[in-house]
Amino acid sequence: MTERWTYEGFEMVVGLEVHVELDTATKLFSGSANRFGDDPNVHIDPVTLGLPGALPVLNARAVELGARIGLALGCTVQACVFARKNYFYPDMPKAYQISQYDKPLNIDGRLALSDGTVIGVERAHLEEDTGKSTHLGGSGRIHGSEGSLIDFNRAGVPLVEIVSRPDIVSPDQAREYVSELRAILVAIGASDARMEEGSMRVDANVSVRRPGEPLGTRCEIKNVNSVRSLGRAIDAEARRQVALITAGESVVQQTRHWDEGDGRTHALRSKEDADDYRYFPDPDLVPFVPSAEWIDEVRSALPPLPAKRRAALAVLCGVAADTEAVMTVVERGQDAYVAEVATHGADAARALVHVKEAFAELGARPRVPASDLAALVAMESSGAVTATQAKTLLGDLIDAGGGDPAALAAQRGFEAMDDGELVALVDAAIAAEPDAWQKYCAGEDKAMGALVGHVMKASRGQADGKAVSALLVSRRS
Amino acid sequence: MAGRITDDDVAHVARLARLGLDPDDVQRAVAELGAVLEHFADIDALELDAVEPMAQPYPLTNVLREDVVTTSLDRDEVLAQAPDAVDGRFAVPPILGDGA
Amino acid sequence: MSTPSTAIGIAAAVRSGSMSAVDAVEQSLERIGASDGDIGAFLTVTASSARDEAAAIDAAVASGSDPGPLAGVPIAIKDNMCTRGIPTTCASRMLDGWLPPYDATVISRLRTAGAVIVGKTNLDEFAMGSSTENSAFGVTKNPHDPTRVPGGSSGGSAAAVAAGFVPVSLGSDTGGSIRQPAGLCGVVGVKPTYGAVSRLGLVAFASSLDQIGPFAGNVADAAVVLEAIAGHDPGDSTSIPEPFGPLGAAVPRGVEGMRVGRITDLPAGADPDVTERFEAAFDALADAGADIVDVEVPAFTYGLTAYYLIAPAEASSNLARYDGVRYGHRVAAPDTDAMYVATRTDGFGAEVKRRILLGTYALSAGYYDAYYGKAQRVRRLIADDFARAYTHADVLLTPTAPTVAFEIGAKSDDPLAMYLCDTYTIPSNLAGHPAMSVPFGTGADGLPVGVQVLAPAVGEATMFAVGAALERAMGAQR
Ligand SMILES: [Mg+2]
């Protein structure tokens, strides 16, 4: 159970607004490519640039991915309307953002954390992204710059904004919410959701209060670039608010930037008119009214979600669902692969460890045939090769894109030692390291290391470390 | 019904719209907008709660396009029309303060 | 042999080879050159591209391929429709010199139909006005009396047809901006059903009200142009999938047995000379075999009020993009926000600023429900009242404008008086219905009077039948 954050008698109340860029070919309202890393202003069209006379037309794929996100979060998918959010900013071409206001695509969802805590999802709506400004001169930051340059390649890229209810009570919960949300978004193919690259952006609304009191004044933290900083930023902001209140001052509602360098949040110079957005239904677009059949179609196309997949993999491997290997392998989408290895009769837990450790770069469909990995795991389990040798052979399999592990072991001269050889080596080690042997016999378990090391060296790594330890244990008793 | 439009209202609205008004302009705008809004009294008397707002004249829904890339505008042609451009980008003077 | 002067006549002659497109276009350019200095209908004359296009049409005719139903027809375009590489200013300093990188859908369709664009016409800045006096680039004069306004906002396009510079032109109509100048200039002007003509490339004023439509010297020419520009456009989400039926066949159809509605609760305010012509129109249609029926449209009278909240509200948002960043006017300033204010304050004229302020107010925090929200409900009332009226009548008749063309300057200091010009035209925009103005004789000082024919959504064919009947009646009276 994650613990509620408390500090000087205060608790925190946190709600998160997460923006994710959808994995579409084109923008939300026009046919320019949704692509990054190209030269500036090469994915532009009249809509993207807000040219006079331009008209938006809604991207069907973006709507489908938007509904997929809603359904994965248990939302109600409903008839929705696009609205204009009016404000001036140079990276916002029309001086309004097309978003959704009182009739969003998805409402009333939830996201369960590993300990069973449920965080409410108020809404998940579609909207368009802005362009990107680069600030010239000085520090490269917005303040003190000599001017800015604007690239509209990102302008109009489809976003879904997922707004949680203020149900989060600790930095850990916030981190877990975001990690789990990210895992879901990746699993359903909606987004690559990389915080570091900005395809997933998290704003945190933080307030503090004494238990039982009504909600305090909140501040919104922006510019958080990783799950780790999110926790730090929330913690720092809540402490700042507690300090203000206990000093007899009051919290002012404002937007604050997280500064990774000094570990503090900083107020932005805010304008008095900042939140009079004059929302109204965009007359250039018509409502989207999903049919029940369409919603069912999108729902039935949803793949199993990460929580379910982690549970299944954990059962298969006989470990807990929140072990790191399970989390990692599911996140990489390699759980199906592990399951396939197990169908070939291999020890799933062992396969899990190998996949977790060696398959980081191999994606959801590793090029090593499952049957080959299964054969290797079987050799390892039977003692035909040692754990160290298995690792080497796995490297060979990955390099070659598969192969017969027995043949590879033969090529490398990996042959299992018979018991007689191993016993002789252990005897030799005891003779060569009498001090270590005495200490070990006196109950100093650490001393076993020197003896095992001697055997490994003498066998040039071919001895099975586990078997050596077992021999030493039985010899001592 | 909202009350009469004031100097402050006009100043706020001008700020939202990024229009500069000198004091004379504000006075004129208060008078002109006030006169238009006075006309609103005739609508104000109507019982409208049961009437559904009409955002668009023709009731269309679900107008969608396929997610297929179309050609981009030519960057040079577009930037040639920009008041200021540098290195393939649109240039603006320093941005102070907060965006939205 | 006299050369044809109607669009249909020119196209027929060009297609048959009895007249060249180049001659048709030269004739138009000559007239513009000779007289537009006095009228001021055009902001840009595209002589050289027009000559090239005309030559290409002649080449097509020579090679036996079909150059389209408007082959070689010179046409003028209101300067709020995007024309690639041709200045598109909206008569605003804000867009002075702007060269769009794309063509509006109507422009591509006109080219496909063989029409030749000879220039871009003057308008009230961003189509906001009823007299074409709000142009940053000069006043357009009424060809019937150059001391008078041509109406607006499409005054340049109306005057270009009335002066005989072109047989047909395009305007845009948000609250009467095609019909009112058509009425004041004595030409035919049509606002189609909302969504019948693509708005893609029409510089937005009020998106839920704007429609492009034709001006012409006669009803049949208007029908040909409207058929050429109408039709579903996947690039406009509000484009309707199936618009009206064929119009050409409707023109000669007559009004025998048709029910023509007289709105008994029509707002008063039309001058007696205008009312007299309006009454004469009922008589003419009755003589042609129509039944005149009384209908009520109680919400008609609220149109003006609802319009002057909805249109400015949408405009305030549509015109926010003119910020000096990506195109158009910029006034230098030390920071971006100051640049916005300097640019917009300098770039927009008084009427545009007035409407932006009004619209921003109507949408701003705390006022949305009281103003914009209520206006949208009134809009529904108007549409519902029209729907009821159309169960009793096939079309409705009103005056197009309350007066004949007024003197230049007469109303420029009184925005409310100017707004009243659109009393009769606005309700069709709010309901999204088609309406047209047909010249029906003259009133005070021998100036033209227009009669407006209103029809339900996609009822253009019926409307054109009635418009053509009025036109024939005028011919008979002459
Ligand atoms: Mg937000």
Ligand SMILES: [Zn+2]
């Ligand atoms: Zn957002």
